[in-house]
Amino acid sequence: MLFNFFKIGFRNILRNKVRTIIHVLGLSIGIAICFLIFNVNWFAYSFDSFHEDVDQIYRVTTTSYFVEDEYPNSGVPGPLAQVIQDEVKGIEDKTTFYYLYQTMVLLPEQNKSMGRNNETAFMEPSYFRFFDYEWLAGNPETALENPNSVVLAESQASSYFPNTTWDEILGRELIFYTQDSIPATVTGIVKDLESNSNFIFKNFISFATIEGSELKNWYGIDSWTNVNSSNQLFIKKSKDVSVESVLSDIMTVTEKNTDFEEGSSRSHDMHPLSEMHFEGTYNNQGVSRSFLQGMVVIGVIILVLACLNFINLETAQSINRSKEVGIRKTLGSNRVQLVFQFLTETLLIVIIATLLGMGLVQVLSLAFEDYLPGGFHLTLITAPNVAFIIGFVVVLTLISGLYPALILGGYQAQRALMGEVKQSHKFSLGIFLRKNLTVLQFASSITFIILVSAISYQMSFLSNRPLGFDKAAVVYLEIPFMANTDKVEQLTDRVRQQTFVSGASPSNDLVSSTSLWTSDLMMQKDNAESELYVQVKNADSAFVGVNGLRLLAGNVHNNSPAEVLINETLSKEMGFEDPSEAIGQPLTFNEIPRKVAGVINDYHSRTLREEIRPMLIFYDPEYVQKLNVKLSGDQNLAMAKTQLEGLFKEYFPLETTELKFLDDEIERFYLQDVKIRNILAWACGLAILISCLGLFGLSSFTIAQRTKEISIRKVLGASLGQILFLISKEYIFLVGISFLLAIYPAYYFLNDWLQDFENRINMPYIMFLLSGLGVLLICLLIVGSHSYFASRENPAKVLKSE
Structure with a gap:
């Protein structure tokens, strides 16, 4: 009997090719994504799980508080x-x-x-x-x-x-x-x-x-x-x-x-060894737990959309198989046998989709190579993967096929043979589910479109935001920490002498980076000593010119240990509204008395997620790690790179270094956000594709069921526009409900994500509306094309059997 189930199921799959293609494509995409996400999570959670007593090992961490x-x-x-x-x-x-x-x-x-x-x-x-x-x-x-x-x-x-x-x-x-x-x-x-x-x-x-x-x-x-x-x-x-x-x-x-x-304090915490891979590793190849969770959510959504397609289309087409059910029941089949028959068909489709998905997952792993954790390699045949595939196939078969199988198996033989599977005046669970499943599909698509559009808008906003410094044509070399100061000074002088260089400055850090050095300083004002907490940079006097900073008052510090530069924010915190008032102000930093030589403009020394901090710049040549170089005019970058690296090698022959660009470093600030946007864009495209596949199959079937109704309306004088509106209005209503359902999750995620940025756009409500209209347009194009071709049929041919 089992062999017959598979044989009949295989024949039905071949007989309904369009239906099979829609199911296989949707499910294979969902299976491939879920399989890849499963492997990424398995990889991430496997780190350091092999040590003895791993559950009892903790890393002790510290949190310092200041004000x-x-x-x-x-x-x-x-x-x-x-x-x-x-x-x-x-x-x-x-x-x-x-x-x-x-x-x-x-x-x-x-x-x-x-x-x-x-x-x-x-x-x-x-x-x-x-x-x-x-x-x-x-x-x-x-x-x-x-x-x-x-x-x-x-x-x-x-x-x-x-x-x-x-x-x-x-x-x-x-x-x-x-x-x-x-x-x-x-x-x-x-x-x-x-x-x-x-x-x-x-x-x-x-x-x-x-x-x-x-x-x-x-x-x-x-x-x-x-x-x-x-x-x-x-x-x-x-x-x-x-x-x-x-x-x-x-x-x-x-x-x-x-x-x-x-105003200061400290606390400690203990983190299990199993959590270290998600909290900070020694090679920066850890992975964010929230990023993994987000991938899981996206994978589940894509797979659910594919399952909804299957359920939706199968329940809609169940009326075509009502006579088959009636004949089988007349010949002695019971409901359990029929359910198994239809589940067998679903199992065959899922197996075909899984085989296709295993090929597709290889393509996905290559396409998303830059988004996967470092050291991750996909291996198809492993014990966890085999168990996952078997379990996944069984669960997916039950989720996708059980409800349609129960519907088909529940038809009454006499009514099914007469083509009557429901009473028109009664509530139809099938129709109710089809409409609501369609709503869920389009709600997911609209949510993804809103998120991708808004994140892209925010990233564009950041890229066009003034940073307060000039990052163009600024490159840098890594200097060995605590290198010989004479060598560093000689190298800097040699670099400045190059015709393609307009300035060079040694410093401990770039003008803008993810590094953060903070300290306190003491200042005397109105016969009282006050303490301020500031960001610190160590750079020589050329740092201002090389990076295009503006001097608002005073002069650069001339590399004197007794002088410092401060930014406008620190000047205000010191109580000076006019930057010129801060010039000459005494303060103590690193237990050394100093005075303010100049005030520079506020600029973004870290990502635009953060507010501008009060900053102090001093110079100690012993602790520099970067040589910042400003290239002049339109230079041959390959030539400049070769010559600067050659000069570096003369003074530090044992070191290996490579010329790097400041704007590349700044781009890395938002690498995670770009990854989120791109992953959501892929998810958005797949969600729309799966939803359109389902809508294509569903609308083609439902409109085919209304061909005679359309012909009668044409005979009675209905125009093409009236027919199109009649069929499309139901979908307009469904997309409207989908839009309302999509608003809250999209708003919730965006509001939470945007809160991380000190510099951010306002909530882009217009994008919510445009996303809904975009999905509506796609829906109307699919439904309208089917309606158009159905309305072009000759009523005489359609109604000749009546």
Whole structure:
């Protein structure tokens, strides 16, 4: 019997080709999107799930408060990591490490540079008790006990010492250059983590090395007031102790050892290791949980639209199969057998759609490669994927096919054979559902169109918003941190001498970036000392000219440590309405007395999501990391790039650098928003496509059922326009209801998203209306075309059987 079900189902699929194509196309799109989203989520949630006792491991984080502002940080004060296990109850073990950025590695025996990497950290020996590494050489218990010891990952050891056995590598020397020169002896080798992990480290320097470093104070491991994101702390909590209890004890320790100034405070939090991939990773390849959730919602909406199409079209066409049902029941089939027969047809369609979807998902993964998490690779045949596909096919078959099957199986044999499947004066659940399902489809389409239009408008608004500085033709080079100041000065002078350069300025940061350095300053006014919290930039006197900033009063600071520049906002916070009044005002910054040399215009030093902060610019040549260069006129960028990189290489031969553009950095501010817009645009297009497919099939069927009615009306004198209006008015009403349903979700999402921007558009209500009219126009084109061709039929041919 099962074979007959499939045989009959396959024949029905071939007999109704248009219906099958509509179903397969809609379902395959929904299946492909859901399959891809499932794999992305599975990948994201798999990070660091393989460690022993993973449910008990937490990362301790810090939030600092100053007046009304809060500053979250994934790090902790250094001393907290040293005392937490002794002074906080319920902690079985702890480990701390200090993450190093852009660390250069030198092989002294060959005097060879291995370049810079972001995979180096000072590690406590307990790190390897927390996280599961396989040791290839060395003693896990003692490898990191002594200063100037280093454990290498397998890949790194092979890179540094090719064609050398693990035992021969032990005892070899390396030098790590960060803020200081750190010699280290290889004491162990571990296998690279093969499972997905946020711990990207491959050079594990003993934490005890910091004690002997000349820059011990720089790392801040003895300072309760220094909260650095590089200083990471993980704890293993006892199972019988609550998170709240541990946090309470941590706060007690912090408050005991920290003297907070008035208006400032600090709090700590504990985040499970499983959450780290969504909150901040060491290679910036984490993923936003809200982004994942948004993808899931979009996938579900697309799939639901496809299922609604299936249900809608099948229930509408059920009248065509009423006689088939009547004959089957007359020959002895019961309702259960008929339901299984129709579910079998649905299963066949879903299987075909799934096979097509597996091909389509490969195309989607390539099209959305830039939107997928770093390191993600799609593999079709895995145990989770096979289970997902089987379960998905079964669930999708039941969701899509059960209601139409129950409707068809419930027809009475006698009435079905007479072509009567319902009484006209009774309420029809099928018609009611068809109308409401159509409304839901168009409501989704209108919502997507509103969102895409409004987000595009906001992005256009931001791109045309004055930033307060000139980003055109500004490029920059990365300078090694704490590089020789004489070399930096000589390089800057050489760059300024180039004919294609109009200015150059060393600084710690770009004129506008995602970085944020904040500090406090003290100022004396009216015989009282007041404290202000400001954004800080370290840049020389040419910084203003290179970046096209405007000097409102005074002069640039002439690179004098006794002088600073401030922006107009800080001038007002200091109590001066006229910028010129701030010139010469004494203040104390970094415990050094200084005075205001000049006031610059307010400009957006960070994204347009934020308001302009009070800013102070001073110059300390020891701590610069960028060389900003303003190119003059229409230059050959390839030539300029080659020459500037060549000059850089003369002074820093061991470094690898590449000329970068300021406007590229600014574009990255809104990369996530652009991704959201583009994903919604794709979802919008797919939603419209699926809705149109359903409307095409549904309208062609329903209008075909009204062909005789249309012919009679023509015979009685109805015009083409009257016939088109008669058929279209029902759809106008449905789209109107869809528009009303779409307004609230679109408004809710947009209002929430726009609140993140300090500079934003007003709610674009006109786009709501235009989106509704656009969907109405599409609907009328589809329905109108079917109505037009139906009305062109010769009434004599249509009515000859009457």
